[in-house]
Amino acid sequence: MLNRVTNLTMSANAQRTLQTQQSKLAELQEKATTLNKISRPSDDPAATAQALETRSLLAANAQYGRNIDDGNTWLTAADSALEQATNVMHKIKDLTVLAGNGSLPQSGKDAIANELDSLNKDLVSIANSKHLGRNIFAGSSDAASAFTGAPPALDGLPKSPVERRISATETVRVDADGKTIFGSGNGSVFDTVKKMADDLRAGADVAPWIGQVDTAFKNIVNGRSEIGTRQAQLERAGNVNTELEASLDAQKTGIEKADLGSVIMDLKLQETNYQVALAATARVLQPTLMDFLR
Incomplete structure (x- = not known):
């Protein structure tokens, strides 16, 4: 059975085709302008x-990258403090050897004791080092100073370590364990140096x-070595983070951005298709009853 096709039907079909081609052309023009595959x-x-x-x-x-950078500043501050502590302990060791000289007069022992007191104050000051207003050697404690009292001890209860997440599966501690490195209260390095100075005066x-x-010297050296290990961990994580960022950027570009050459070719082809549709529509819409009567 044949369906009757009227001029009105042909006209409607031609207009739909033209609108479709026009819509495709507009999409490609937008893509050529923005180079976005997805609008x-x-x-x-x-x-x-x-x-x-x-x-x-x-x-x-990007957040992991910021955490790595922040972690590096923490560990750099801790390493710097422990470097100072190591230098102070070298001086204390030298003075300990000198004080052991049996021929040293009491005035010499008193002078060494005074110097040990001064160096001990330096150690306490180093142990109370801060980074961005926070104690480096007291975990998450918000105490004004990490070590207080006589002999200096960690302020308050033990706190949780300061950690930074540096990848989806990895975290790293960025502070230092003050109790392990310096001790706390009786038996701490501060207590040892003070008692040694008191014995010299006596x-x-x-x-x-x-x-x-x-032993106190080794604890500080070991603490600094651990900081170095974590710095190396952050360096490796930073390299991985940079490589992953480049890979994800390339992946994002591949998904979202169109190739200019391909878009131009598609646009030219669609312009041709649109011109053909225009011509075809013009022919369909042209015949009228008057044209037929002529």
Whole structure:
């Protein structure tokens, strides 16, 4: 059975075809102007989902990068403080050896004791070092000073360590354990140096303190070594973070950005298609009853 095709039907079909070609042309013109593959989610729902996921990964990676940078500043501050503490302990060790000289007069011992007191104050000051207003050697404590009292002890209860997340699966501690490095209260390096100075003033033998001074020195050196290990961990994480950012940027560009050459070719082809549709529509709409009567 044949369906009757009227001029009105042909005209409507031609206009729909023309509008479709015109819409495609407008989309390609917009794409050529912005070079965006996706102007709205409905353009490509699957690609839109991929783009959103990639943007989310980029945002998370950027935060990890900031955490790495912040962690580096913390560890650099801790390393600097422990370098100063190491230098002070070198002087204390030298003075301990000198004080062990049996021929040293009492005036010499008193002078060494005074210098030990001064160096001990330096150690306490170093142990109370801060970074951005926060104690480096007291974890998450918000105390005004990490070590207080006589002999100096960690202020308050032990606090949780300061950590930074540097990837989806990795965190790193960025402060230093003051109790492990310096001790706390009786038996701390501060207590050891003070008691040694007191013994010198009393004319007592300081030989028994040499071993404790060596142990205190090793604790500080070991603390600095641990900081160095974590700095190396952050350096590796930073390299991975940079590489991942470049990879995600490339992935994002591949999903969201159109190739200029391909877009221009598609645009030229669509312009041709549109011109053909215009010509065809003009022919369909041209015949009228008057044209037929002629």
